[in-house]
Amino acid sequence: MKVTIVGVGLIGGSMAIDIKAVYPNAVVSGIDLDKNNLQKAMELHVIDQKGDFQSLFEEDIVIIAIPVDASVNILPKVLDQVGDSTIVIDTGSTKADICNVLRDHPKRRNFLAAHPIAGTEFSGAQAALANLFRNKTNIICEVEKTAFTLQERALELFQKLGMRIRYMDPASHDKHIAFVSHLSHISSFMLGKTVIDEEKNERDIFDMAGSGFESTVRLAKSSPAMWTPIFKQNKDNVIHSLDKYIENLVQFKRLMEQDDFESLYHEMNDTNHIKTILNGMK
């Protein structure tokens, strides 16, 4: 099996590692704008060899794992290049724009829009991990637009990587993912900023920060090059989720100002319900 990964970072690199493990005969090529990253991917044996756009027509699977603005630009050209029996899988965190851009592409049937919900706050080939996708959810949009045999090949891959599949339309995906993923990143980035701003002259203060702070601010380590285009593409949904979040924070502050600590208790107690929800995620 011949596979090309476009963007050999955290997601693309982790895909490459698992593909080589589950398909021992696979030859995995990598394409990356960042020559140093591509070299690193070679040295770490994340990929087998460097690939190029000109030979995409020979590939069985092409995986796109680059920032979502670059995907929108490059995917029509990738589809132009591929052969009739190549499946091109996008893995970005927004799905409406990409599905829209490819809607009338003559090779739309060679494309599968996916979003594997997996990752860490790190980036680049050196962040790639084996088994990153095991027991994670993979959301597939507009599955009916992909050729049946190519769907099968992609689903076999996802199954071998240990993912569970959910089908969803692109608009619903982008609306819900704003709340359960994109908003978390903003809350974390702004928490980090708030504390750094306040405490920048107090070098010892971070000694006071415990595992709670560390966990809440973890996503503020994420790559701005990846996240800026996501916020741009999903602007309306993200602004809506931010509005709701800010409203709740203002309400919390108001209860404190009014010394209404009983209501505050109930707010937090109700939110403890997140325990059950998160347990359901396991």
Place this chain on the structure above:
Amino acid sequence: MKVTIVGVGLIGGSMAIDIKAVYPNAVVSGIDLDKNNLQKAMELHVIDQKGDFQSLFEEDIVIIAIPVDASVNILPKVLDQVGDSTIVIDTGSTKADICNVLRDHPKRRNFLAAHPIAGTEFSGAQAALANLFRNKTNIICEVEKTAFTLQERALELFQKLGMRIRYMDPASHDKHIAFVSHLSHISSFMLGKTVIDEEKNERDIFDMAGSGFESTVRLAKSSPAMWTPIFKQNKDNVIHSLDKYIENLVQFKRLMEQDDFESLYHEMNDTNHIKTILNGMK
């Protein structure tokens, strides 16, 4: 050595476990308003026996690990009971009120105000963990007001539990801890609330939540009975930190509305500096 733990929950219970490990001759008694929790602590061998307030004068160490409003009420009475050579250590997350309440107590020299920065989002005796305090920071306030020999006993205990000590005045402690701990809990609780509110009719949506959401919302599982009094006691500092946080979120939203994604990139890139800060915490 005789030790009584008042409040055999996550913090008090974890202290008990470690004390029994590092002082094999210690007899650890537990006091808890919640009879079921006390029974559980006995069954789990977190404590050796049930204690009572009447015999506190015999103890070498008394550790107070209860909600901060209860500490302010109970600590003057505990100090009334203890012997001349008992050290009473408070472990709460706010320090100004407690130091203020005990300022003129005749046995102020028997008291040490501490805040071990350690914990998880769980509570009760069954949440107690061995080695919870290892390599964690313990903030001590007004150390000069504690009798020297009793300071020594407490510091030996903290050292054996593996903690590093920082000295700070109570007002500075409360000001900084609002940013690096209390604010994280609010950001997490309100993130949980926002997502639950929005998605309550969408039972499958949490399948879409990944490890990022889980990490950011983890603190929303915390005990409201513990956190409500903390927010009450540290009201002014917490409101100040919330104001700054809300300002930053509103500013982030404004940049999105203005399509100023370049500034958004720079905001996030600057905040990536949190990586270095968190590495410094290790």
